[in-house]
Amino acid sequence: MGWKILLPQEIMEEGEQLLRDAGHTLIKGRGFESEDVKADFEEYQPDAIIVRITKMTREVLKANPNLKCLVRHGAGYDTVDLETCREMGVQTLYAPVANxxxxxxxxxxxxxxxxxxxxxxxxxxxxxxxxxxxxxxxxxxxxxxxxxxxxxxxxxxxxxxxxxxxxxxxxxxxxxxxxxxxxxxxxxxxxxxxxxxxxxxxxxxxxxxxxxxxxxxxxxxxxxxxxxxxxxxxxxxxxxxxxxxxxxxxxxxxxxxxxxxxxxxxxxxxxxxxxxxxxYPHIGGNTTEAAHRASYFAAMGVNECYEGKNPTWPIPQIDYETAPTYDDVKKPNTKPAGMFDF
Incomplete structure (x- = not known):
């Protein structure tokens, strides 16, 4: 039967088409502010969300106990309360190479x-x-x-x-x-x-x-x-x-x-x-080409979760305080040209 998927902001057509072809129902959100998404969560109880700039706080997430999958439309995920997602059993994905x-x-x-x-x-x-x-x-x-x-x-x-x-x-x-x-x-x-x-x-x-x-x-x-x-x-x-x-x-x-x-x-x-x-107004990843890739990868991630597959790009669960570090080094093979090298 497919999932109900909330889109607080539009994604590119190829992403939407992938989801529609897989039998999912797309819900166009009323807005991308946190209170908008909270209201949509309360009304529709979607199974998944593809989120671009909305801050996904504990309060917002708890408004939808039916949520199964959250995908960040891009590489950053510091706006998502990952601890609450883990507590709720929500799979969290992102699109790290898209932009x-x-x-x-x-x-x-x-x-x-x-x-x-x-x-x-x-x-x-x-x-x-x-x-x-x-x-x-x-x-x-x-x-x-x-x-x-x-x-x-x-x-x-x-x-x-x-x-x-x-x-x-x-x-x-x-x-x-x-x-x-x-x-x-x-x-x-x-x-x-x-x-x-x-x-x-x-x-x-x-x-x-x-x-x-x-x-x-x-x-x-x-x-x-x-x-x-x-x-x-x-x-x-x-x-x-x-x-x-x-x-x-x-x-x-x-x-x-x-x-x-x-x-x-x-x-x-x-x-x-x-x-x-x-x-700049945080536009580094906001090219047309990056948006096409991120939309497709985000949609692919939702469908991977729906089908029970291991998702390609899960958000890494890393404790940077205790993560292993390296002390080996590597020197460059070549010396770049200097100001008097022609």
């Missing part, structure tokens, strides 16, 4: 924009063409050092693209053996090296008890005053007050941000006032 390339491209886009000082250029060039052309700071990525914190699906893609730009790439990920890092990356086990040596520090870690608030003023002070922080991961990783002070006072050169603690952004967020900070 990885899109987020990796966004990290590189922010690096390019910071390297060319585009905010200052936009404000300058019409009124003072020659100042914009000749006086505003502009740099190349070639030969610079990129430090990655986290080298999973997204971080690995950033690494490969940065290597193609002839950057040096350092990567810190204590939960990954050296053999699994991309070739050409220098694996480092001392996180201080990432902050001390990098021209760009790019965050690609989930929000966990270990990583929340990891970017402190002390960490920012470890960075070069010519270096940039890039965050396309989770806003919770960064102390935004410290980041504001560091960018305002020249402790670091600037920041490219696609994830904030509060979303939508508070119009009074002081980071919005700085010319050396570029902020």
């Amino acid at each position: 990885s390339t899109s987020v990796a491209e966004t990290a590189l886009l922010l690096m390019f924009e910071m390297s060319r000082n585009v905010t200052v250029l936009h404000k300058t060039w019409v009124d003072d063409f020659y100042k914009a052309k000749l006086k505003v700071r502009k740099n190349t990525l070639n030969g610079k050092t990129l430090g990655l914190i986290g080298c999973g699906n997204i971080g690995s893609r950033v690494a490969k693209r940065a290597l193609a730009l002839e950057m040096n790439v350092l990567a810190y990920d204590p939960y990954k053996p050296a053999k699994d890092f991309p070739d050409g990356v220098e694996v480092v086990r001392d996180i201080d090296r990432i902050f001390n040596e990098s021209d760009y520090v790019s965050l690609h870690a989930p929000s966990t008890s270990v990583t929340k608030g990891m970017i402190t003023m002390d960490r920012l002070k470890q960075m070069k005053d010519t270096a940039f922080l890039i965050n396309t991961a989770r806003g919770a990783l960064v102390d935004e007050d410290a980041l504001y002070e560091a960018c305002r006072d020249g402790i670091i050169a600037g920041a490219g941000i696609d994830a904030l603690k509060q979303e939508p952004v508070d119009p009074k967020n002081p980071l919005l006032t700085l010319d050396n900070v570029i902020m």
